Amino acid sequence: MKQFKVATIPGDGIGKEVVPAATDVLDTVAEIHGGISFEFTSFPYSCEYYLEHGEMMPEDGLERLQEYDSIFLGAVGNKALVPDHISLWGLLIKIRREFEQAINIRPAKLLSGVQSPLVNPNDFDLIVVRENSEGEYSSVGGRIFRGKDEIAIQNGIFSRRGTSQAMNFAFELASKRKKHVTSATKSNGIYHSMPFWDEVFEEVSKNYPHVETDSQHIDALAAFFVTQPERFDVIVASNLFGDILTDIGAGIMGSVGIAPAANINVNGKYPSMFEPVHGSAPDIIGKGIANPIGQVWTAKMMLDHFGEEEIGSVLLDVIESTTHDRILTADIGGVYTTQEVTEEIITRLKERA
Ligand code: NAI
Ligand code: MG
Numbered sequence: 438m439k440q441f442k443v444a445t446i447p448g449d450g451i452g453k454e455v456v457p458a459a460t461d462v463l464d465t466v467a468e469i470h471g472g473i474s475f476e477f478t479s480f481p482y483s484c485e486y487y488l489e490h491g492e493m494m495p496e497d498g499l500e501r502l503q504e505y506d507s508i509f510l511g512a513v514g515n516k517a518l519v520p521d522h523i524s525l526w527g528l529l530i531k532i533r534r535e536f537e538q539a540i541n542i543r544p545a546k547l548l549s550g551v552q553s554p555l556v557n558p559n560d561f562d563l564i565v566v567r568e569n570s571e572g573e574y575s576s577v578g579g580r581i582f583r584g585k586d587e588i589a590i591q592n593g594i595f596s597r598r599g600t601s602q603a604m605n606f607a608f609e610l611a612s613k614r615k616k617h618v619t620s621a622t623k624s625n626g627i628y629h630s631m632p633f634w635d636e637v638f639e640e641v642s643k644n645y646p647h648v649e650t651d652s653q654h655i656d657a658l659a660a661f662f663v664t665q666p667e668r669f670d671v672i673v674a675s676n677l678f679g680d681i682l683t684d685i686g687a688g689i690m691g692s693v694g695i696a697p698a699a700n701i702n703v704n705g706k707y708p709s710m711f712e713p714v715h716g717s718a719p720d721i722i723g724k725g726i727a728n729p730i731g732q733v734w735t736a737k738m739m740l741d742h743f744g745e746e747e748i749g750s751v752l753l754d755v756i757e758s759t760t761h762d763r764i765l766t767a768d769i770g771g772v773y774t775t776q777e778v779t780e781e782i783i784t785r786l787k788e789r790a
Pocket of ligand 2: 680681684
């Protein structure tokens with residue numbers, strides 16, 4: 438029996454509603470699998486915690502979290518209690534940075550029965566691998582001559598290590614999927630970093646002769662996400678390009694409430710963190726109508742990360758069978774509650790056993 442120790446941080450708002458739903462689903466997954474189990478430990482780090490303690494998590498918070506195989510997070514943010522930059526930097530970004538979660542992955546797939554805003558979405562199923570620690574999001578640079586003659590310089594940081602790490606991850610992932618990697622570049626406009634990005638991509642791709650590649654400028658790629666998303670499998674992108682692409686990905690899926698994500702620690706020194714794309718959804722807190730699919734699909738990504746890909750794909754099949762049969766929450770045009778959708782997923786999982 439393999440036991441996975443998971444730190445859960447429900448956080449704020451609907452995080453408190455969808456995390457318990459998803460851990461119930463995971464307990465059912467363990468039950469029907471037979472060979473795995475989960476030990477969940479819940480941490481109260483949130484904006485309410487901040488009001489009480491003056492910090493988003495205790496000083497030894499990271500040390501405590503480090504003991505777990507992974508972190509399963511709901512959403513953080515409650516502007517009425519704490520400014521967003523404090524809650525974000527005090528918890529989420531701290532964990533991502535300190536635990537060297539250098540890669541962010543976000544799938545975008547059309548679920549049967551869910552209406553995409555695209556008129557003709559076809560059957561897309563792609564995943565963006567975003568370099569998550571360097572690139573355009575650096576603090577290197579500065580401003581001089583404040584006032585009329587002011588100059589601002591913002592440097593991008595592209596290391597061979599960070600770049601090839603993201604690319605290797607993308608190729609490994611593609612090897613288990615449709616065996617195609619698209620590189621998001623802009624080497625026609627960005628003079629230094631993007632030609633370097635292209636070179637590293639070329640180098641890394643040589644180690645994966647069975648994976649097809651192509652390279653697209655980010656502007657054209659953004660348009661293709663809207664016009665032909667079905668042509669992509671795995672896309673590897675720098676921090677900024679990946680940030681923008683993944684939001685288009687979530688957009689074409691039909692609701693932010695169904696989109697999953699993972700922050701991956703590649704060197705194995707620290708736990709990875711799994712969190713849906715959506716936030717705390719203050720407008721629907723307590724109504725019982727939050728879509729649990731984003732969090733449950735995120736749980737599927739955690740299963741994949743643990744090497745339990747077979748049961749992970751069963752879980753995604755089951756999620757899709759419920760949307761196909763239109764057991765939907767309000768954000769995707771249905772009338773069902775968080776609890777009803779969750780129970781339906783659990784029932785169908787048991788039927789599959
Ligand atoms: P949001 O994602 O919380 O909400 C945007 C819209 O989508 C709202 O209308 C909401 O009701 C709806 N929505 C989101 N998730 C849903 C779900 N599972 N089911 C049904 N409807 C859903 O984004 P917003 O309003 O910009 O941010 C609210 C708070 O969440 C802020 O404090 C923000 O900083 C924080 N936030 C946190 C994130 C995280 O923890 N990773 C990510 C995004 C925002
Ligand atoms: Mg973004």
